[in-house]
Amino acid sequence: MPSESTVRRPTLTEVAALAGVSLKTASRALNREPNVAPSTGRRVQDAADSLGYRLNGIARELRRGATSALVGLVSGDLANPFYSAVASGIERELRQHGLLLITANNDEDAELERSLVDAFLERRVRALLVIPSGDDHEYLAIEGNRGVPFVFLDRPPDGLAADAVLIDNAGGARSAGEHLLAGGHRRIAMVADLARMAPQRSRIDGFVSAMTSFGNTLWEPYLRTEVHDVRHAERTVRDLLLLETPPTAIFTTNNRLTTGALRALRDVVRPPALVGFDDFDLADVLGTTVVAHDMGAIGREAARLAYERISGHTGPARTIVISTSLIARGSGERTG
Amino acid sequence: MPSESTVRRPTLTEVAALAGVSLKTASRALNREPNVAPSTGRRVQDAADSLGYRLNGIARELRRGATSALVGLVSGDLANPFYSAVASGIERELRQHGLLLITANNDEDAELERSLVDAFLERRVRALLVIPSGDDHEYLAIEGNRGVPFVFLDRPPDGLAADAVLIDNAGGARSAGEHLLAGGHRRIAMVADLARMAPQRSRIDGFVSAMTSFGNTLWEPYLRTEVHDVRHAERTVRDLLLLETPPTAIFTTNNRLTTGALRALRDVVRPPALVGFDDFDLADVLGTTVVAHDMGAIGREAARLAYERISGHTGPARTIVISTSLIARGSGERTG
């Protein structure tokens, strides 16, 4: 007997038939609407149970207004703790409102991102949260005012009027720079990621502004940008240390680059000072000084903004800035 | 003017009207079905573009069979790197087949888990991947053969005939025990999580079997189970070290507990040897010996099994076991 791969689920009509009532009455009973005789209600419930009936949410949604209880998140790979911490915060907040989260990884590819956004919109998500890979959000502008609330996370919505939750990138980077300057460092290297990403630009700017206000220019030969992965960061830091006059301190502008730097410094006898942007697990054990911020809060705030829009809020676009704080754990306090 | 919070999206009927064709023809044109005159196709496409039309996936799904392109994942908090790594693997694999992932956090609460599964089933997910919080999966049994494929991750489906992807927990734990024994250790502590979780039981068993085969019993006073979070693990390890005769080695049975142990050992002068189950970021920098396994692969394999079922595969339940490997990085090679 070639067993069926899927067994069709019973419909409400079948439940009604078994209970000996009309479709409509069965619907009322299962939805606990008023004006259903207790005995009828029980009969319908029993029929539903014995058939293993389960409401068809798709049909309900279609009837109720063609909008789902889903919220979409398009971000980078969840394997990166930054994205997963944000996703976790979002999910927690959404659940409070009975909303579910669909996630998709843009693989840092703008084209893919776009098609994912399309797919989400087709599924009629109630809101769309995006941590865009690039800076070109124009394609979202078209959708923006067509009823689906957008919230940008970690990237400013660049010309587009949409809600956003950002990190105080410039402020955090400035504090890192100032911290190292205060520790007596002057030859400070900055290892930064792709400058096409707005947060990276802000971090670079913040760091530079700290240097400039202080009147320090010795950092300039040690600027390294476009360092995009752990391996590359490790190599870059190794190379920095091999210079004739190596830097006495290093500032890495995100968690991946900090990881690379830590690998490079692992067996170095007198390592330079190190401050990393983004806190990470075990930074305390490693004694790594970081510019920390609450990643879960980023997600929660974004979800909150989205929920307010879903609930009908219509004010102008808002931007929430999550503050940073420098946590000194030792690596940033080493002297040159 | 109180602007509408949501602008209704145009329907296919409106597109058809604008293009001056029938609903059906517009449908054909946008779906690139054959037998549409080129000029008609263009007219419809233009009308759709100018109205900002987007297909209503909900309606389509209802018509096409009341089943969505969604796959659900119910797991623990994505903030835990184990879960997020698994989720990342799942998402990657699903995307290849045009499926989207909905995630939900069970907060280690069986009741919540159950209601999330319900919510997913109502949304007519095509498959359901579960990393159950508890051992009671009976409620899933009812659903199991009703058409929605289930895949268990990291927990055996306990009596229920469902596909599963497991880690070689016993084997991994045994290798950790043997490694420490080979290093000359006898007074070996095991710090384990809640024994109600099957993987924990297997890890405990594996470790114990290594001890037993070797004829070592000195570990027994140092067994600590029901240690469920980082803080608790840290405290437990501190307490172990304060014993009159402290253990010379410690085996922690998951990533959280390893983190706690590392915190406790941070400033200890002659720390005991340490082997942790689960690899983690920066374990190399910290020099932590671990029992590693491919978390992404767990997700990928689970998604693959689910996809095969979705595609009609009807064989008996399968179980895939992901192997482990001990990675020596120093902490496990310290001698007593």
Next chain:
DNA sequence: GTCCCGGGTGGCATCGATGTCATACTTGCT
């Protein structure tokens, strides 16, 4: 004994798309 009211129920249209079938009009062939 009417009338009215409201509890309990059912009929039917509807959400937005797609599948089936029917139809008008070409084309190509004998």
Next chain:
DNA sequence: AGCAAGTATGACATCGATGCCACCCGGGAC
């Protein structure tokens, strides 16, 4: 010229639930 085959199009039912409206009936008010 006449007919089969194929192309381009449209009408209508349908997926599974819910909203609106109509109906039946029993009991209290007058």
